[in-house]
Amino acid sequence: MSLNGSLGRTLNMGLIGGGQGSFIGKVHSVAACLDNRAALVAGAFSSDPARSKASASDYGVDASRAYGSYLEMIEAELKLPLGKRVDFVSIATPNHTHFPIAKAFCESGINVVCDKPMTFTLAEAEELREIVARTGVVFALTHNYTGYPLVRQARQMVLDGLLGEIQAVRSFYIQGWLRTRLEEGGQKQADWRTDPKKSGAAGCFGDIATHAYNLVRYITRLKPSEVSCSLKTFEPGRKLDDYGTAILKFEGGALGTVTASQISHGRENDLWIEVDGTLGALEWHQEEPNKLLFRRNGQPHAIYTRSGGSYITPPSAAASRLPAGHPEAFFEAFANVYVDAFDAIVKRAAGVPVSDQDSAYPNVADGVDGMHFIEQCVGSSQKGGAWVNLSHSACRS
Numbered sequence: 001m002s003l004n005g006s007l008g009r010t011l012n013m014g015l016i017g018g019g020q021g022s023f024i025g026k027v028h029s030v031a032a033c034l035d036n037r038a039a040l041v042a043g044a045f046s047s048d049p050a051r052s053k054a055s056a057s058d059y060g061v062d063a064s065r066a067y068g069s070y071l072e073m074i075e076a077e078l079k080l081p082l083g084k085r086v087d088f089v090s091i092a093t094p095n096h097t098h099f100p101i102a103k104a105f106c107e108s109g110i111n112v113v114c115d116k117p118m119t120f121t122l123a124e125a126e127e128l129r130e131i132v133a134r135t136g137v138v139f140a141l142t143h144n145y146t147g148y149p150l151v152r153q154a155r156q157m158v159l160d161g162l163l164g165e166i167q168a169v170r171s172f173y174i175q176g177w178l179r180t181r182l183e184e185g186g187q188k189q190a191d192w193r194t195d196p197k198k199s200g201a202a203g204c205f206g207d208i209a210t211h212a213y214n215l216v217r218y219i220t221r222l223k224p225s226e227v228s229c230s231l232k233t234f235e236p237g238r239k240l241d242d243y244g245t246a247i248l249k250f251e252g253g254a255l256g257t258v259t260a261s262q263i264s265h266g267r268e269n270d271l272w273i274e275v276d277g278t279l280g281a282l283e284w285h286q287e288e289p290n291k292l293l294f295r296r297n298g299q300p301h302a303i304y305t306r307s308g309g310s311y312i313t314p315p316s317a318a319a320s321r322l323p324a325g326h327p328e329a330f331f332e333a334f335a336n337v338y339v340d341a342f343d344a345i346v347k348r349a350a351g352v353p354v355s356d357q358d359s360a361y362p363n364v365a366d367g368v369d370g371m372h373f374i375e376q377c378v379g380s381s382q383k384g385g386a387w388v389n390l391s392h393s394a395c396r397s
């Protein structure tokens, strides 16, 4: 029996982006194929057609299926029979290109895994949500931190009531790599991330605060109501924010903060979160992802690991591949988002409708949520930190 159940074969993956000199496309290719449920067979790897073709051999992709553009790719792939053509594509290109690429593949009936932030604007995100609903494709968004076993453990502990009522949450994503204006030297990743025409309305907040916010929403399931935000550009001459803090109010009275920085000396990818409930508190750090702290007044601090002890909940256990003590991290968590998306892709292939309301993987509604967060944070900051609405009809629990 194939790992893809009733489908009986490996899923065919296409990659958009990931060309030579790029970052996250390679991670997608490894994560998607980690469990042998997919194989990379085609790609439009670069905005430069020659570089796209030159990148094919890096992935072991046949030169005939390395395309000069994503439009050329759609045209050629649709001529191939089902089973040979791509079943899904992963979009790992700069933010301003996500919407047209995702739209084109969805409308061709091809499932999409897209990197964050989902689109360039909130209006595009809302339109994409309608397109996904109309076309019925599976659409997954790689908020990959939701894939960590101990993040899933944290979410389940909240759901099971171990923390009591959630009253406060603090989430951070702290980096230091843009302490200087790397973009001036043409550093590829810095270049488009600091360009408002490619990154979007926000810099640091669009790039990494969205992950921190998504983690808050994923673990606590709190529904946002209002936000007050201050964004700053500390590096002179930079065009977008490189630091910011948002204060969040949630339905039911809970409070939260999201702080993101790209200018903190020595900090790498310090994404971390603390959740305070009436019965207990949780703390998790992505730079030490195999530990979760659970504290209760008057009791020893508990460090949860992926050990498989009876305290480990089924969603957390299912997300682990190795015995505890063998570290699992970024690739495996990324792969867990793919595993959940693959289950849905196989279901759809068998004619079972998939919904964006109850998916295990971050979906198009989470993408709308993230874009709404970015736009409202920018709007609040422009009004001196005024409180603005943060509820949205697409918001899921």
Ligand code: NAD
Binding pocket: 016, 017, 018, 019, 020, 021, 022, 023, 024, 025, 044, 045, 046, 047, 048, 069, 070, 091, 092, 093, 094, 095, 097, 115, 116, 117, 142, 143, 144, 188, 189, 192, 207
């Ligand atoms: P990058 O600049 O390193 O790579 C982008 C790639 O996309 C390049 O190969 C470029 O040539 C290609 N590209 C651009 N336009 C294209 C087009 N129209 N068709 C085909 N290819 C095209 O960027 P990156 O750091 O890898 O980031 C890419 C995306 O992934 C961004 O949206 C970013 O926010 C997101 N990202 C997510 C994570 C995560 O943890 N989930 C981490 C890093 C980046």
